[in-house]
Amino acid sequence: MQNLGIEVLFEGSNMERLLGGLLVTIEISFISIVLGTILGLFMGLLRTIELKFLRFILRLYLELFRIIPILVWLYVVYFGFTPLFDIHISGEVTSILVFSLWGAAEIGDIVRGALESMPKHQMESAKALGLSSGQIYRYILIPQAVRRMLPGSINLATRMVKTTSLVVLIGVIEVVKIGQQIIELGVIKAPSASFWVYGFIFILYFLVCYPLSIISRRFERRWQN
Amino acid sequence: GGSESNGESKSKFNSIEQIKKNGKIKIGVFADKPPFGYVDSDGKNQGFDVYIAKRFTKDLLGDESKVEFVLVDAASRVAYLESNKVDIIMANFTVTDERKEKVDFANPYMKLSFGIVSPDSAPITSIDQLKEKGQRLIVAKGTTAETYFTKEYPEIELLKFDQYTEIFAALKDGRGAAIANDNTELIAWAKSNPGFTVSIPAFGGQDTIAPAVAKGNTELLNWINTELDTLGKEQFIHQAYKETLNEVYGEGYTDELVVEGGKLE
Amino acid sequence: MNFDWEFIVETLPLYGDAMWLTVKLAFWGTLFSLVLGLLFSVVLHYKVPVISGVIVAYVELSRNTPLLVQLFFLYYGLPKIGIHMSEAACAIVGLTFLGGSYMTEAFRSGIEAVSKSQVESGLSIGLSKVQLARYVILPQAYAISIPSLGANAIFLLKETSIVGAIALMDLMNVAKDLIGMHYKTAESLTLLVVSYLVLILPLSIVLSWIERKVRYAEFGD
């Protein structure tokens, strides 16, 4: 190993391509988070309704995502849905679908948690002022719940970004896949390419996720005071 | 056979008319199997399969840029066809009976058999060597080589990867004693990787490689067969060999690999 | 959809082996993570200079990168600088690298949840620092941490679904392999999902039972 091999990162359009791959990762996470949040808000509100059957269904939905690994879900949807339901979806759409549904389940749980963690007497003193249920949600519960939700939601976003690394395994061309292509081409010229490329991707992920973690912790701390 | 599709699966593939209407055809190729299918450092698809696929596109849609290459891995090639994620698979797809049950193969454009590549420092010259304890044979998941060894030599321990990138990296890192795969693949790789030799060049009979379409897509299948016939007249596959494979294999292998006009001699 | 039951019966032993491998990897990964977590959390709690900083950096790095990339780096990257590990070793090291940080956080929040007044009333009856940790802080921290430790164990078990990427024949990889060889997509995926349910569902039920017990009963019976 005369040369370090790190040059492989800067050869041709390699750096550009890797960053482009990262963008795919970020795009998939972003769309999923937005869709998941919208769905999840509804789901969270539904989960506070005292209806045994509804609660059971929504709980089951959440547990299915908690018990079965996301990678398995990606596979099931990607390869299983077509023969079953006769629909054709690409790897990207599969990932967005799976991540959004997963996000909805988790956000739903965060919303429920936030609403239920609201001290009971907040609700009562709002009632004692004569506010209607709708007004209590609008002025008292939801504004406070949103604050409580923030750290958990951002945390979930971090997890989603990390989990998007799996979409390479269902053929989506994102940062890891592009890394593999670069390694393959560089085999002769840069035998140690895999060390540098995977190391670099490792750092890329860190650079995306770490700021999110920090923000989430900020909110958490602020909320505690 | 239109009778077996029973109408219910009619939407499982695109008709030629549909493809023309869309103005693009989706062809599944490898991204990591030079010189047959790979992505160059500018991110463009290149290779023998790709070269032919582009020509198909040009003849079908009038412009070779109307192809959308879908990068597939070996194990999921059938699934890509079944779920209509591609119209044609041209990812060095070896024709086997099992696969014939799931997809429809057109006529071949290439032939090959299995080979084994191993490091010069510890060459594997007979399959029996692999039966020894602690010797692992590296294969790619979903390849004919995997099926062959699983069936014929269940006692050999296999180390299975999704990607071609990974099997070669694994051999280099000393994770297994040898790689078993299509010999074409291995010859190409060994040429550019000093220290490794194709120590068993051919075994397991001769196989062919052909474009595949979704089960029942007779229309597209027929079109491909006609196209191959036409291309045969201008010796197009030979040209493809010259453009993409020559550099790796040299002239010497032309007759070993090329199938012209869709017909074996 | 016609199920090929014969195929299912034939491949069942493969899933059995894979499940066993999954369990083994998760077991060692969790065990080592627990050891790391306990060690690191105590170091963090006592704010040992330098080492604490290193641990904090490790925790951040581990929590903010995906396991898949960690594994690829360990498996394909490290040999290039002369570090070779077997597939299983890579998987366990990867799981430990990931799980260690989660367990550290779990233990640490357990320790922090023991109130200051508990510590003070321990001090006021003359307990030494070691006695305080042994009789007052750790027993409570441990009980408080149990739910998150359990959740982490399940998390690690689920994360093993990725080790197929480095050629280990875990559940995920077996299913994928069978699909690739026999094209029995529906059967293989069904077996895959069922295997994970069989593996994780009981664990998750036991965990939520423990969690409820800890939350509502606090201590004792």
Next chain:
Amino acid sequence: MGDSRELLLEIKNLQKSYGDRKVLEGIDLRVRKGEVIVILGPSGCGKSTFLRCLNGLESVQGGEIQYLGRNLAEDQVDWREIRQHIGMVFQNYDLFPHMTVIDNILLGPLKVQKRDKTEALQQAEQLLDRVGLLDRKDAYPRQLSGGQKQRIAIVRALCMNPDIILFDEVTASLDPEMVREVLDVIQELANQGMTMIIVTHEMGFAKSVGDFIVFMDQGKICEIRAATQFFTRPETERAQHFLDIFQYEKL
């Protein structure tokens, strides 16, 4: 009880259970305009539950709550409307933490009573001034001491212009000085003729502010007497026993 004043609230044979457990077993009480009624009794005897029933926070299993010609113990009561007339202040100074003091106070008048903003603001400021907290009107609850929060909670209830205010141990989690500043506010309300029902454990305050003392035990009213009489010569032994708890001189 003085008969001269208008009868505001009449409770007859009120029954309340949680599941099988009877918590209130036949409460009878009449509250006239301007009266200050203090409820005393050991922990768990049902004082809070009683107040909560009057405010519709708990459902009732039997009896009547007559208020302005309506029976609040019946099912189809519009509690939202009633609660504008019967205010309540709780132990845990339940201001809404995400709103400023003035927003807390104005929420009811503006959103529930749909009153004019300028007019409501004017009243709120006047009331804040009366409890000495006008300068804190843009503060958030977390920036206030416990006693200040509790005074704001009282202003919030007052600003709805209720007929009656219920106070449930509003000083239980406060330091003595703060207890005093809150109780001073309540005392002033009493002097101005506000009708109030007060649950408290501050005997001195109960004696000084109450017109009548209602002594409860185990879900029943044992004794209703004028405050001055109750503290010097309670009728029942239980009440005497209860009062003894607060007499350290007898040790």
Next chain:
Amino acid sequence: MGDSRELLLEIKNLQKSYGDRKVLEGIDLRVRKGEVIVILGPSGCGKSTFLRCLNGLESVQGGEIQYLGRNLAEDQVDWREIRQHIGMVFQNYDLFPHMTVIDNILLGPLKVQKRDKTEALQQAEQLLDRVGLLDRKDAYPRQLSGGQKQRIAIVRALCMNPDIILFDEVTASLDPEMVREVLDVIQELANQGMTMIIVTHEMGFAKSVGDFIVFMDQGKICEIRAATQFFTRPETERAQHFLDIFQYEKL
């Protein structure tokens, strides 16, 4: 102060700051064997901080704490040893929730003092009996009421056979009946000659249990007087003002 009794603790010019903020500014106090000293004063005046300094829970910036010929304000004090002689009970009944009552009590005697198990157990049971909780000895803290927990906490401190016990608002978070049962225990200790320093907000109790009242304000001692004199005729205006807070009759 009575000079006849042995001097146990002598605090001279004690100084304590948190950062720049002076919290105790020169406290002087002598505690003789068998004396009960009650510390009164407004919130934040430094009462808790003072007790915590005596127990080594806070470091001290100046002055002396003379105890048995040693100066506890110096650096190399072995607080573990001292704490066996100076016990402390806190506001939030801090029993260890994962241990039974008896294990809570025996932890100190067995692990710190390394006493014989039978002997320690015998003493613990005797003390439990005295506070009327012998039958609860195998219960866990969460199965006890606040008042019971606090009585156990006192037993836990007593079972170390300390020379002095410090009480910091031990009844502040209790209901009145429970306040009484805890204070009764402390009163009994006083009658038996235990040396104690008590911080409380219960004026009646302070008057009845204290030999001397120490009135603090803003980190200083304003007044030390015999309990009976303090409540009838406090010397300083500040003390008078403080006492007024508890007088509702004057409203």
